Each structure stands twice: as structure tokens, then as C-alpha cells.
Amino acid sequence: MNILLVGVGGQGIILASDILAQAAVLHGFDTKKSEVHGMSQRGGSVFSHIRYGDNVYSPVIPHGQADILISLEEMETLRWLDYTNPNTLILYSKTRILPANTDSYPEGIEKAITNAFSNIIVLDPKEIQPKITHPKCFNIFLLGLLAHFAKIPVQTFKQAITLGVPKGTLQQNLNAFDMGYSHLQSTIRR
Amino acid sequence: MKPKTLLSGNEAIALGAYEAGCRIGTGYPGTPSTEILEHFITFRDAYAEWSVNEKTAVETAIGVSLGGKRALAVMKHVGVNVAADPIFTASYIGVNGGLVIVTADDPGMHSSQNEQDNRNYALAAKIPMLEPSDSQEARDYTKLAFDLSEKYDTPVFIRSVTRLSHSKTLVSTPDTKNTADTPSRTAYKSTRFKRDIKKYVMIPGNARPRRVELEKRLLKLFKACNTLPINTMETPNKKLGFITSGVTYQYVKESFPHASILKLGMVYPLPFKLIKEFCSQIQTVFIVEELDPYLETQIRAQGITNIHGKDTFPSIGEFNPQIIKQSLASAQCLNAVHSPTKALETSHSPLPIPNRPPELCKGCPHRSIFQILKDLNITVSGDIGCYSLGALPPFESMHTLVDMGASITVAQGLELAGKPSVAVIGDSTFAHSGITGLLNAAYNKRNTLIIILDNHTTAMTGMQPNPLTGETLMGEPAFELDYIKLGEAVGIKKSNIKIVNAFKKEAVQKALVDLLDSKKLSLLILQGPCLIYHKKKMKMAS
Numbered sequence: 084m085n086i087l088l089v090g091v092g093g094q095g096i097i098l099a100s101d102i103l104a105q106a107a108v109l110h111g112f113d114t115k116k117s118e119v120h121g122m123s124q125r126g127g128s129v130f131s132h133i134r135y136g137d138n139v140y141s142p143v144i145p146h147g148q149a150d151i152l153i154s155l156e157e158m159e160t161l162r163w164l165d166y167t168n169p170n171t172l173i174l175y176s177k178t179r180i181l182p183a184n185t186d187s188y189p190e191g192i193e194k195a196i197t198n199a200f201s202n203i204i205v206l207d208p209k210e211i212q213p214k215i216t217h218p219k220c221f222n223i224f225l226l227g228l229l230a231h232f233a234k235i236p237v238q239t240f241k242q243a244i245t246l247g248v249p250k251g252t253l254q255q256n257l258n259a260f261d262m263g264y265s266h267l268q269s270t271i272r273r
Numbered sequence: 274m275k276p277k278t279l280l281s282g283n284e285a286i287a288l289g290a291y292e293a294g295c296r297i298g299t300g301y302p303g304t305p306s307t308e309i310l311e312h313f314i315t316f317r318d319a320y321a322e323w324s325v326n327e328k329t330a331v332e333t334a335i336g337v338s339l340g341g342k343r344a345l346a347v348m349k350h351v352g353v354n355v356a357a358d359p360i361f362t363a364s365y366i367g368v369n370g371g372l373v374i375v376t377a378d379d380p381g382m383h384s385s386q387n388e389q390d391n392r393n394y395a396l397a398a399k400i401p402m403l404e405p406s407d408s409q410e411a412r413d414y415t416k417l418a419f420d421l422s423e424k425y426d427t428p429v430f431i432r433s434v435t436r437l438s439h440s441k442t443l444v445s446t447p448d449t450k451n452t453a454d455t456p457s458r459t460a461y462k463s464t465r466f467k468r469d470i471k472k473y474v475m476i477p478g479n480a481r482p483r484r485v486e487l488e489k490r491l492l493k494l495f496k497a498c499n500t501l502p503i504n505t506m507e508t509p510n511k512k513l514g515f516i517t518s519g520v521t522y523q524y525v526k527e528s529f530p531h532a533s534i535l536k537l538g539m540v541y542p543l544p545f546k547l548i549k550e551f552c553s554q555i556q557t558v559f560i561v562e563e564l565d566p567y568l569e570t571q572i573r574a575q576g577i578t579n580i581h582g583k584d585t586f587p588s589i590g591e592f593n594p595q596i597i598k599q600s601l602a603s604a605q606c607l608n609a610v611h612s613p614t615k616a617l618e619t620s621h622s623p624l625p626i627p628n629r630p631p632e633l634c635k636g637c638p639h640r641s642i643f644q645i646l647k648d649l650n651i652t653v654s655g656d657i658g659c660y661s662l663g664a665l666p667p668f669e670s671m672h673t674l675v676d677m678g679a680s681i682t683v684a685q686g687l688e689l690a691g692k693p694s695v696a697v698i699g700d701s702t703f704a705h706s707g708i709t710g711l712l713n714a715a716y717n718k719r720n721t722l723i724i725i726l727d728n729h730t731t732a733m734t735g736m737q738p739n740p741l742t743g744e745t746l747m748g749e750p751a752f753e754l755d756y757i758k759l760g761e762a763v764g765i766k767k768s769n770i771k772i773v774n775a776f777k778k779e780a781v782q783k784a785l786v787d788l789l790d791s792k793k794l795s796l797l798i799l800q801g802p803c804l805i806y807h808k809k810k811m812k813m814a815s
Contacts, residue, residue, distance in 0.1 A: 117440040141527040142440035145594035161622040
């Protein structure tokens with residue numbers, strides 16, 4: 084399984100990818116994950132490759148081989164399409180974060196994604212944010228949604244969350260995960 | 274099945290060193306190497322320090338080694354340049370306790386000013402170098418490096434790259450409860466410092482015989498590496514083979530799981546007997562290495578001809594599985610032995626997506642100085658840290674950047690050339706190698722204005738304390754360098770040293786203009802703590 088998790092610095096990409104990778108390890112998969120730290124922290128694009136299965140070599144996903152692309156930011160979804168193929172499941176949030184020194188957000192992203200892929204789940208943050216107790220748990224909400232496709236049991240995910248988040252925030256993170264998991268039924272799937 | 278844990282390459286190097294009985298680490302923060310020492314000090318009884326720079330780190334580590342204990346010195350690739358002076362002579366002196374130097378290279382320049390290939394240092398300094406390809410190997414090779422260091426009486430390099438240091442892969446779970454008493458540790462007994470002037474004092478008369486010893490040691494290593502278990506050969510395919518090392522091995526294996534592969538765990542010295550044996554069995558051999566034709570040049574020098582290297586693969590940047598596949602697909606020579614795989618069907622963005630260049634944090638106390646410098650249209654000689662981003666929009670007010678500390682010295686050169694500028698440097702970089710430049714300016718009667726952006730931490734690499742922070746890596750309180758005393762000590766008049774609150778823009782501008790008007794060597798220290806560091810501190814306090 085090749086999962087590419089992308090967004091913008093500060094959205095919790097690294098924590099979410101750590102939890103996903105941990106869940107894969109707990110389930111017994113060979114697991115690798117790769118990201119780049121450093122300058123990107125200062126408001127740049129952030130990405131994390133998570134790969135698991137019987138035997139994984141490269142820590143980075145080869146182009147065209149992502150099974151799932153999860154994007155926490157709308158235009159970031161398009162930045163990483165080289166890693167996808169027409170069958171990749173695209174799971175993205177309509178959250179918009181304007182890059183520094185840019186005045187307007189590019190238009191037509193949703194249409195471009197819809198044209199290129201048949202497997203898409205779109206999330207509207209305005210709809211979801213009120214449901215979760217803390218806006219910072221949005222990344223874990225997405226993991227809940229992802230749990231339907233990740234080939235890892237829900238209980239294993241929860242175990243990984245327990246290991247991965249600060250104790251004081253555990254309950255709100257588990258709630259966000261549950262909400263994400265049950266959200267799928269109410270989501271339009273194209 | 275043994276339980277396994279996900280560790281980054283950096284964490285695994287720290288673990289391996291600890292399991293080898295090493296308890297003392299030195300280094301200077303630098304992406305992608307920084308987390309090694311930060312992880313190392315989480316182990317019981319382990320001590321590490323942020324050195325002022327990489328040269329002091331290696332020299333301290335040499336002292337630890339000569340004192341009979343195992344020592345780990347850690348830095349990024351360009352840090353090895355700073356430490357090169359002691360490193361080249363350390364290979365003459367050899368060791369007492371094992372000495373391992375980690376170089377974390379940055380192919381692709383994710384966070385660096387160049388992408389130099391530090392395997393060349395192993396060759397030039399005649400120091401063995403091991404190159405792990407995942408976290409388990411990072412841990413195992415680091416342990417092995419300490420053993421080799423003592424067995425052959427030599428420092429040993431571990432070479433990592435960004436993609437190893439910052440990837441997490443599985444390692445067999447360390448027994449954390451008993452890590453301090455692992456067999457490796459009990460096997461290692463620290464020895465005492467023995468005075469040995471002929472071995473440890475490199476005056477020419479002693480260095481000449483040590484030079485001979487060095488060649489003898491290399492001969493032994495050249496022979497021994499042919500049977501070293503970390504150099505592995507798999508030859509299922511007689512037509513197509515690869516010679517590779519490090520994380521590139523994983524890309525090759527991913528792309529060609531059934532090809533023959535000679536994987537070099539040790540990249541200096543090279544196992545030429547093994548390489549010849551491999552190449553004689555395989556019709557066409559591709560040498561796959563990021564950056565320089567380091568392996569290729571040495572292998573060609575052995576007279577081996579059925580090989581391809583940089584005629585097929587790029588010399589610039591980081592590799593990944595598709596670069597390897599695409600390079601081979603376009604290699605004419607390959608068609609004879611291997612039918613190229615169909616190009617992958619990938620998607621491409623149908624819309625142009627604006628980049629997200631990194632920027633100085635909103636609310637960073639050191640943004641305003643760049644606006645002032647821009648408004649005054651002053652030429653700025655810059656330096657390395659978060660504030661390097663002053664070169665990007667909206668400020669674009671940094672006009673040179675070379676290496677750590679160069680802001681102060683390049684400004685002196687610009688002054689000599691009749692093009693005055695001001696130097697802008699951060700607190701950690703000033704401690705690293707700005708102070709010698711300051712002394713040089715004072716001694717040679719320059720009139721440069723040096724602006725120190727003091728945010729009280731080493732922010733770019735993730736908030737490491739430094740000699741201006743008042744704290745050590747171990748979290749103990751430490752002496753803070755006194756700018757005024759330092760400035761006066763090198764001969765700057767007190768009236769030409771000003772410390773100003775970075776948040777007070779008008780006061781900053783006034784001080785800047787006053788000091789420029791004085792036309793004398795001056796220090797302007799702008800103090801404003803890094804916001805992220807400040808938040809972290811507040812969180813820890815509450």
C-alpha cells in the first residue's frame with residue numbers, strides 16, 4: 084500500500100503520517116515512511132510517503148504508484164499528481180491556504196481533479212470543523228476516513244493513535260477518528 | 274517474529290552508537306544530521322554537547338577517543354569542510370577508544386547551500402566509510418564502525434543522506450530497559466589515556482612514520498573489505514547487474530527486484546576483488562550512485578570495462594525509483610540485455626500551481642530589519658539560518674551567502690573592493706564562525722557594520738541551544754556570551770556596540786543609521802527570541 088499524505092506546514096501531516104505508519108507496523112506490515120524536514124517548516128509544502136506491505140524497498144513512492152493521495156489542502160492535491168495514476172483514490176479537503184506573496188487562489192481545482200480521477204472523496208472543512216472538538220484534530224478525522232481503505236483494522240489505528248498523541252488530547256483525537264470513520268456514509272462518492 | 278520498531282536513520286545511528294558502548298557525542302546542528310545527538314541523549318548515561326562548530330566537535334571527539342572512550346561526532350556534509358583540518362590528521366593519529374564521524378549529506382539540497390559528495394572525503398583523508406541503506410543498517414553499521422575503528426586503529430565515517438536520516442524504517446526492537454547493559458557494551462572496556470608522543474604528536478618527524486602506518490592499515494583494509502559481510506553480492510541474473518550502495522540500493526531493488534546486485538556497505542576502501550568477481554559474471558553492469566562518479570572512477574581505474582555509470586545516470590540531485598527506471602529505459606546499451614519496461618502511466622497537474630516558498634515566520638522579530646535594509650537600499654552580506662530567507666520576496670535584501678560566518682568576512686572583502694555592505698548574521702552562526710571574522714575585521718582596520726540577529730536559539734534546525742542561549746544540549750544552565758565585552762575585547766569602541774530590542778523598529782532604524790554614519794567597525798545586536806522557541810519554552814514552563 085502506497086499512501087501519500089500532503090498539505091502545508093502546521094496542518095499535522097507529520098503526526099498523522101507517524102500514526103498511520105505505526106498502525107501499519109502494529110498490524111505486522113513491513114513499513115517505511117519518508118519526508119523531508121528543514122526549510123519546509125517555514126510555511127512550505129509538506130509531504131509524507133507511507134508505504135507498507137509484505138516487503139518494502141524504496142522509502143519513497145515511485146511515480147504513478149500511489150494507491151491513495153490524502154491532501155489536507157485543496158491546491159496541494161494537484162502538486163503531487165505525478166505520484167498518482169487514474170485509479171488512485173483521491174481524498175482531499177477543500178481547505179484553502181494562500182501561499183505567501185500570492186494574491187489569489189487558483190480556480191478550477193475541483194473540476195481538474197474530477198476530470199482526472201474517478202475515485203474521489205471531497206471534504207468540506209466548514210462542514211467538518213464544527214463537528215470535531217478541536218480544529219487541530221482534522222488530520223485524525225481524515226485518518227478515520229482513511230481507515231476504510233487502508234487495510235488496517237480500526238482497533239489497530241486506535242492503538243496507534245493512543246501511542247502517538249499527547250495523553251491530554253487522546254480522547255478528542257479518538258472522537259475525531261470515530262467521526263471521520265462514520266463520515267464516509269454521509270459523503271458523496273463519485 | 275521479533276518485535277520491530279520504526280526508527281529514523283538518525284535515531285538508528287544514535288541507538289547503534291549507544292549499543293556500541295559509546296556514551297559521549299559531539300556535533301553541530303545541521304539538517305539532515307541534527308536529530309542524531311538529540312536522540313542519543315535520551316539514553317541513560319549518554320552525554321552529548323552542541324559544539325561551537327564542527328571543527329571543535331571533531332577535536333573534542335578525538336580527545337575523548339585518545340582518553341580511552343568511544344566517541345561519536347555528528348555533522349552535515351558541509352560541516353565536514355569545517356572539520357576537515359582535524360579529520361585529515363586524525364587518520365594519521367588513529368584512535369584509542371573508537372572514533373566514529375557521521376556525515377549526513379544532502380543530495381538535492383533540500384536544506385543546504387551545496388550538494389557535495391562526502392564519499393570523496395573518505396578517499397582523500399584515507400578514512401574507512403560505511404554507508405547504510407535503511408535504519409536497521411544504520412544501527413548495525415554504526416556498531417560495526419566502532420569495532421572497525423579500534424581493530425584498525427582509525428577513525429571511521431558513517432555516511433548518511435537526507436533520505437536515510439529522515440526516513441523511518443523497521444529495526445528489531447531494542448531492549449530499552451537493559452540497553453545500558455547490552456553485550457556490546459559489556460564487551461567494550463574503556464582504556465586510559467596512554468602518553469604516546471610518537472603516535473599522538475604530529476610534528477613532521479612523527480607524522481612521517483605515521484604516514485607509513487596509515488598506508489599499512491589501508492592495505493589491510495583493502496584486503497579485509499572483500500570478505501566483510503556488509504558487502505553483499507546476489508547474482509541471479511547473468512545479463513544485468515548493478516553496483517550500488519546506501520539508500521540508492523533500495524531504489525534499484527524496487528525497480529529491478531530480480532537483477533544481480535553488488536551492494537557495497539563499505540564505500541571506502543572498495544572491495545576490488547569482489548567487484549572484479551561480480552563484473553566477470555555479469556554481461557552489463559550499471560553503477561548507480563547519486564552525485565559524483567565516485568565508485569565508477571575507482572572501478573574504471575581497475576581496468577573493468579563492461580560497466581556504465583554517469584553515461585546513464587544523472588550527476589545532479591537526489592535519485593528515486595523512476596529516475597533509475599527512466600535512465601535505464603533510455604540507455605541504448607541496455608536494450609541488448611533487457612527489454613525496457615513500459616513507461617508508467619502517471620497523472621500530471623492540469624493547472625499551474627503556485628509554489629510555496631518558505632518565508633520568515635509571520636511575527637518573527639527579525640523580519641523588520643530586512644524591511645529597513647530594503648528601504649535604505651543597503652547592500653547586505655548574508656549568512657546561513659532562517660534569516661537567509663531575507664533573500665526572498667518580499668524583502669530581497671540579502672545579496673551574498675556563501676557559508677557559515679562568511680557574512681562578516683565577505684563584507685570585509687566588499688569593503689576592500691570599494692563596495693561597502695553590512696553583514697547580517699544569526700547568533701548561532703556568529704558563535705560558529707563569525708567571531709574569527711570579527712577579529713579579522715578589527716585587526717585589519719575594516720569599518721564594517723555587523724548586525725547580529727539574536728533569536729536566542731538555533732532556529733532553522735529546530736531550536737538547538739548555543740553559546741548565546743544560556744543553556745546546554747543537556748538542558749543545564751550555561752554562560753551566555755557577552756557581546757559588549759567581546760566587542761570591546763577586539764577593540765571596538767563601546768559607543769559602536771549597540772544592543773536593541775528587535776521589535777522596536779524605530780530604535781532599530783536609528784541605531785543602524787547612527788552606526789553607519791560613524792563609519793567605524795560596529796556591532797548592532799538585535800534581540801528578539803524566536804517565536805517558536807518562545808512558545809515551546811512557555812509550554813514547558815506551564
